[in-house]
Amino acid sequence: MNDPLNNSYYQASANAWVPQPVFTGGEKYDVAVIGGGFTGLSAALACAEKGLKVALLEARSIGYGASGRNGGQLIPGLRWSMRELDEEFGRERSQAIFDLAYGAVDRVKQRIDRHGIQCDLKSGHLEAAYKPAHFDAMRRDTEYLEKHFGWKSETVQPKDLEKHIRGGGYYGGIYDSQGGHFHPLNYALGLASAAQQAGVSIFENSFVRPGDVDAGAVIVATDSWLHEIDERLGRYTIPIMNYNIATQPLANWEAFLPSDAAVADSRFVLNYYRLSADKRLIFGGGEKYVQTPPADISAFVRKHIADVFPSLADTAIDYAWGGAVGVTMNRLPHIGREGNIFFAHGFSGHGALVTTLAGELLAEAVAGTMGRFDVFARLPHRPFPGGKFFARPLATLGLLYYALRDRL
């Protein structure tokens, strides 16, 4: 594959998938789903399970976007803590958000079980504190989450961190046994096979706009590409480029991540990493606010690996790739409806679990059941200020400010 951003370990270890035809029209559908990532695939599958006639149209190939390139970290919840959600929206609404967002963990696991998806699912996620103050905040949030919502995770004192991570110099962490990690592209391909078996017609290499398909309802699940087909809705997110590498398999992996948990640190521009099934270190680090990739993605990420695991500074890197994270102003997903067009985007780097749920909520809304969909659709959102030309530069300035604060 010649795409420098898509030379991924996931592509190299993808399960078998028969390429699907290009969309040529001529059929009428109940629902057209645009985008073959987790959101679109989950929505298409859930619509077909409701007996609807569904076409899923993907501009490139299934999992081509963030869903086939991400860190594979399964982190329960949203970017906001439940304490923050409680303060902002009150208990009744935050409880409804909790039920859905944390329930997404089980929904993904159920999909994997029910459809026999081979995607290297592992349990265990550690959030590692980069500063002492981060550890204090994490502990407060964790206690709050257990006391008010009954979600248990484990506070890990600095001296006990080595059960999970040997490196990084962190100040403590939170271990969540209900989080974990998986092979994201194989999860996407597994959802696609399940959708096909449920009757969904899948088309690849088929870039479409909402009016292109003869369908009663349209689900738009194109995440960071939304601006290409809807300039106005597209302004609710900006794409932030993020890069990943996979090392060669590590014979001594237990010297780095002995519990095989996924780890994400607490910085604004975070390092996140885990082991693949064949014990490669899959590491994401550093962000870029321009679309042009670094000339050498491996070198760009390698310096962050060296910060966490100095002894791996020169380890061979077999794959390096990148993708766009669709980020909203407030870091909560933007989900809604305009007439017969339903959309969900902007998972803000926290989409591996919540997208499956979002797809199901979209399907419920298409079928006329609005209750759970409205829990998310009622979250307040604003487009990035600055209009077509200045939104990204202005947002970049804000992001650089937060990135700088980590270094102070």
Ligand SMILES: Cc1cc2nc3c(=O)[nH]c(=O)nc-3n(C[C@H](O)[C@H](O)[C@H](O)COP(=O)(O)OP(=O)(O)OC[C@H]3O[C@@H](n4cnc5c(N)ncnc54)[C@H](O)[C@@H]3O)c2cc1C
């Ligand atoms: C490098 C990286 C690392 C990440 N790491 C994590 C992580 O570890 N944990 C986590 O929770 N989240 C992570 N994320 C975020 C997560 O991957 C996303 O939130 C999630 O995959 C979004 O899924 P989606 O289906 O909404 O969008 P996508 O997966 O981006 O799918 C959109 C699809 O729409 C297609 N498309 C676009 N326009 C059209 C069109 N006009 N017609 C037809 N098709 C179209 C695209 O080709 C694409 O396949 C990461 C993201 C990136 C980029």
